[in-house]
Amino acid sequence: MPVELRKRKTPPPAPARASKKKADSKTKRDAEESPDTEKSTLQKATEAVTGTVSTAGAVKDAVVGSNGSSSSSNAPKVGETINLSDFGGEVETHEGQKTTLAKLVEESKSGVVLFTYPKASTPGCTKQVCHFRDSHTPLTASGFSIYGLSNDSPKANTTFHTKQNLNYPLLCDPERSLINAIGLKGAKGTTRGIFIVDKQGKVLAAESGSPDGTLKVAQDIIGSAEGEGQKKTSNEGEGQNETSKEGGETA
Numbered sequence: 471m472p473v474e475l476r477k478r479k480t481p482p483p484a485p486a487r488a489s490k491k492k493a494d495s496k497t498k499r500d501a502e503e504s505p506d507t508e509k510s511t512l513q514k515a516t517e518a519v520t521g522t523v524s525t526a527g528a529v530k531d532a533v534v535g536s537n538g539s540s541s542s543s544n545a546p547k548v549g550e551t552i553n554l555s556d557f558g559g560e561v562e563t564h565e566g567q568k569t570t571l572a573k574l575v576e577e578s579k580s581g582v583v584l585f586t587y588p589k590a591s592t593p594g595c596t597k598q599v600c601h602f603r604d605s606h607t608p609l610t611a612s613g614f615s616i617y618g619l620s621n622d623s624p625k626a627n628t629t630f631h632t633k634q635n636l637n638y639p640l641l642c643d644p645e646r647s648l649i650n651a652i653g654l655k656g657a658k659g660t661t662r663g664i665f666i667v668d669k670q671g672k673v674l675a676a677e678s679g680s681p682d683g684t685l686k687v688a689q690d691i692i693g694s695a696e697g698e699g700q701k702k703t704s705n706e707g708e709g710q711n712e713t714s715k716e717g718g719e720t721a
Contacts, residue, residue, distance in 0.1 A: 545653025546673045554671045558648035561619070564627035564640040571648060571667070580613030581668035583692065584641070585684045586654045588662055590622040590630035598662065598681035599634055605685060606637050612692045614666070621646050621660050652676060666691050 546552050554572040562568055574582045585602060587595040599618055602609070609616055616638040620627065627640040641648070649655045652665040653676060663678035664687050674691050 545651065546676060548673050548676055550673050551671045552667065552673060554667075558651035559645070561641045561643045561648050562624055564624050564631050564642060566624055569641075574615060574617065575667060575669060575671070578613065578615040578669070581615075581666065581674070583609065583614050583616050583688050584619045584648075584652065584665045585616075585688070586619045586649060586652075586660050586663050586665070588620065588656070588660050590620060590626045590640075591633070594662070594681055595620075595630075596634060598684060599630070599636055599640075601681055601685040602638065602688070603634065603636050605689065609688055609692050614692050616688075617641050619643060619649060619660075621649060654678060664688060 554575055558571045560568055560570055571582065571584075585598065587598050589595055602616055602618065606616060617640070618627075618636070618638065619641040621643050622630070622640075623644060624642045627642050630636075631640050643649050646655045646660065649660050652663075654661045654663040654665065661678050662680065662684065664675055664684040665673070666675040666688065667673055675687050677687065679687060
């Protein structure tokens, strides 16, 4: 009896790739339809970065705009007269004596010169204090008293004073109350500068500057004051001579 061959059943077809194609088609279609979405996302990211940069710039401008400092916007200007009685609060000399600007002015003959420096015993500050040390005699000839001012501690300023053999006091203002009042409070410390006030409380100088620059301001201002004083004395002498001469002629 002949053997009957059975046909093998055809295996079920593999999963159609149509779905992949369909998916690919959908992905492609989505990609073609998404430029606006991508553009929008990119635009938002760009705006976010720009906003961050703008904010950082604003912060920087705020710091720089404060004259490199965070000092009071009410700091006196040259030509103004300040009320010394409550100006700048209390400070301390390097020897530990409490004082105020009002007391310093009262004790002076013509007024007070305050030069500010950022940090005791650093190169620039050493140069500055030595400038005022070496020029102390001509500067004080006009009756102005010289003081260095910083936010250093009495201990730091005493060491600085002794090492540099200074011939004038250093004022310590850790809270930077006086430094702020004269407009020389820096963002992180003290701005180098100079402030000069006469016996009547009139501001003669108020500005930041270099070690050389602060000395020059003092020399220019105090030199002018000294010149005016000498001129006044000379005029008074001439007046006395004229009176004496007239008296002699009358006699």
